[in-house]
Amino acid sequence: MPAQIYHPFEKSNFSNSTCFLTGQKLQSEEEKIQIFPQWLMSMYGLEDKPFKLLDESMATYKDLKLPCSAQVNEAYLEPLEAEIAATFEIGYNAIKELDEQKLFQWAGKLLYGIIFNEIQSGIKLQHAQGEEFNISQSIIHKFSQLHLMLQSINQPVYFEDFKPFSLFLFKVENNEEEFGYRDEINTLTFALRIKDFGLIICLQDNGANRMYHREVLEKIEGKTLHPIQFEEFSGRIFYSAYLFNRLPEYNILPVGDDIYIEAMPLRGMSTKPLFDTWNNKTYGQVLESFWKNWGFLLLEIIKDPEHPMSFLFDADGGFKNADDISLPH
Template identity: 30%
Template structure:
């Protein structure tokens, strides 16, 4: 990645301490605490006292998931994104424009990146502090492109085609909130009751094209196991990425605008049904769903919940249209 002007503090210069803004990377003259999962979300879905499982399989209350943030980034830039995102959620993400998608991209990228940033300060084992923290600054460098993309919250940004994300919207049957991610695949899904979205980062829209049939599921309200199966498909598609495209970024100091261009294309290794089934098994079990056996069968078939009221496989019907 290249930048004509150092319009934010990059990874080689950041200190990653409690007095440094997680977003712009500069020291905080007035430090505030940015809630990774915004307060309005926590209150709306009763998350304040609930706990999120982080990378080392320990849990932390949602209310304690905060990162240091300067006053401007918190009260101006991030607040503006929050307001726009809430408006999109209120209309169930209907009729999204590219600008709308960019708001969802910014909102969700902040959550994924900030969660990893928080792990810089969390011990692997609080009873054995010598083991160090969950994440090191060196490991966080794998999120440097995402961190750069987040500057679009602060400055007008043009992401030249292809856009560096794939977005899927789903209608669900139950009213529960749910969140899960896949760190390896750089993707996550969030369910706001009856509406949900799943997003994959840095895939240059390839997975959205490859899984176009799943986008049509928006017309079919799905139950929770079906929702998890859809995410297993998308998460596995993200996991098998073999390379991430490179990005060239330029910043115009006069107009205060960023331009992002892609160099190269995404390549993925061959889909492996057995590997996919193991991921589906893991997701189901982690959500307390036990079907009594693996979804993988010796004859090579995989158990699927994605069937309609007539027993017809929805994926077959949607991908054939």
């Protein structure tokens, strides 16, 4: 039977009685999956830790769930989860051999799960105030494109000669107990720093952020990073994802039982660069947030506004070895 694309944003279908991935009716509202998988929560004792939603309400990690058909979960999501869990258990060397699309699907499902919970929370809040739920068209566009891509998990959906994402993977000298997670749902950017690795994915940029940072990547790819170096690079990516000013468009091409997704050129009709102008003061504010563990303040970071503080590169632009970094505790 030909693949049927499900479009939850067309009818704002975010109820707990419908499978998030397929739109099929569920047997009961108890048919749900954890957004943060149980193996990850158990590894870092996350179940009862607080997770702050955009409306400032607090949930716990284990509260965050997605309505999902038991059949879809068993056939598609559990095998993906098991493969990711086994790979993460081994660490960096196994992850770098994994098909990048599986990392994209796994991270995308997690981030979409948070988006789904944020939307449900927003709908409840606005209904309580007697208002219709309202969300910007550009955000709906991004979220629905991500949902389309996620259907490659359970359907024969193929990306035609492109990757919808930029993925960055590094070996990192992490503290074993530390769970480093960060996301930005408006730009669909995800970062995870655990075990002996750090992973960042821009989920909807067609590889633009990888191209934008290619000179930095040439110097650091394949190197082992200190956690503060990984956070610095993360800060660069999260900031450039914010500067990225295109909404990617796609053609959907059904061919027999398969669906092919073709990316339209990002440049489109505009002569404007793909990224807005980099501002070191704003970047410094991002770094201050990413370096919170080490207590560096904005004034220190941008003491020289032309050359913000860096632990990745020395004054001549050369890479600093992780072993040479000493930091205040």
